[in-house]
Amino acid sequence: MPSGVEKLTGINVRTSTLVHFGEAHYLAGGSCGPRTQQEFQLVLMMTGSAKVLVDGEMIIVRERQCAAMYPGKVEFWQFSPDLPVRHTWVALKLAAISEDRLRRIELSPRLAPVTNRLLSIVELGLGTSLSGSTERWLEALAVSAVECFLLDSTTKVASEPPDAVRGALRYMEAHLQESFDLAVLAASVGMSAQHLTRMFRQHLGDSPMHYLWRLRAERGATLLEETSLRVSEISHRTGFQSPSHFSRLIQSVYGLSPRELRISSRQDGPDRLRGVLP
Template identity: 35%
Template sequence: MANPLEHLSFNHIDSATVGTIVYPPGGKYGPRIQQDIQLVLLHTGSMEVTIDGVLFRLEPGNVALLKPGHIEHFTFADEQDSWHRWVAISVQLLSVDEVKALEQVPFSLPISEHLNRITDLMLSIRSEHADTGPVMRSLGLTAIQLFLTELSKAQLQQDIHPSVLRAKAYIHQEFKEGLDLTMIAAHAGVSDEHLVRLFRKYEQTTPIKYVWHYRVLRAIELLAHTGLSISEIAQRSGFQTSYHFARLVKQQTGKTPSEIRTSSWGKGDSHAE
């Protein structure tokens, strides 16, 4: 698939926004008219999006591309929280050819480690850089272009290997527990060594590194949206010690858990996604 936005440059981006939110069971949002080119990264729960009357379903561990000009309505899982993050760019008027090509882009694909990291970075610096600033605009454009590049690669590879999808689903469900490579591989239906090879091919990381990255993501969400103590958040996120928790959070985000909490509570999200 050709990249429909290959000629879209930094100068075409008016602003870029990023956010994170948890919807309780049975949550709904919309209808709304989509204004931006937006990525929605779903980490837990489920999401049904009705776009111009057509129903699409997004499973955890996948990212959807929402396109401007469409009427959207969101319905979330009935029995559990649905946590998602988003990256959106506001662009100047697209050409007719760009709009037509963008409409042909498939709805979703699995979230990659690279896309997770860009979203992490945007969330960690949003309090220091305005939505219209060059850093956020550049990162927002990079995230959208990365999605389109990964989509092309996934189509060439005939989709992500099902064992990787099974492994990621198991990790998302059991991340609080003491997971090891053998347990994850068993649920994925492959050997330890083969699962490592598959993760390196499709996720550009290893299964265990993916586990720790996901634990940090969940911990950041608890830091931002709950009043739980840092030690309790560490325990709920699968960390054995607060020291290990703090070290990985700092390594992944550049901030301490306390700094993340202060930043999140000091500046609420301006979007309702």
């Protein structure tokens, strides 16, 4: 079944013969699917949330939750309507999973909290340089992630981030074109800059201003891919200090210049992601 992808702004994938690790960023209101799941997949919702229709059953995956997806199921992912989404995943072909572990998976809950140890394993997979010698390493990491999920699935599922963090994210979205600093952002939700930074790091794993610049880069990448606007106009619309500042950050995040990113997206389109995205 073909897979449709809406409002995707960035992707990073590490693949071996039997497993792959990935990370994707979506703007608010993005979606993926419908698609038939081919592997066993753990999806870690790092920011935002998703409503997932799996063979007609609705599952809600909240921020800092990990969801197990099973092969042969038809999925449709609808991401947060009001917040950008970042999620990571690890997927394994059944040949990479022992029979004993498969039986335990069948008995486990579908959702578990995203613990620091599970997050560390997935980040190691995403940070691995691809070469023939890394296949067994990636496969070992993937199996470790599954084992971690099985251990963590009996733990109470993590809650959504507090209202202050969600309010700050909404402020970022509404004022993306404007220039503002951490003090202004913190004041918008009625707390100190230090307290807001601590809450962001605790719940989103990032500082507020670093998150803001990543969000601006994602919005800029979407405009490059979906419009013919000049780089100078896109940089202005997304709150960058100059076109050169915008170009440097796009190069840093995506490994491509704005021109290269625009050409690549129009040559490949969403089909380049088929069979990879959750």
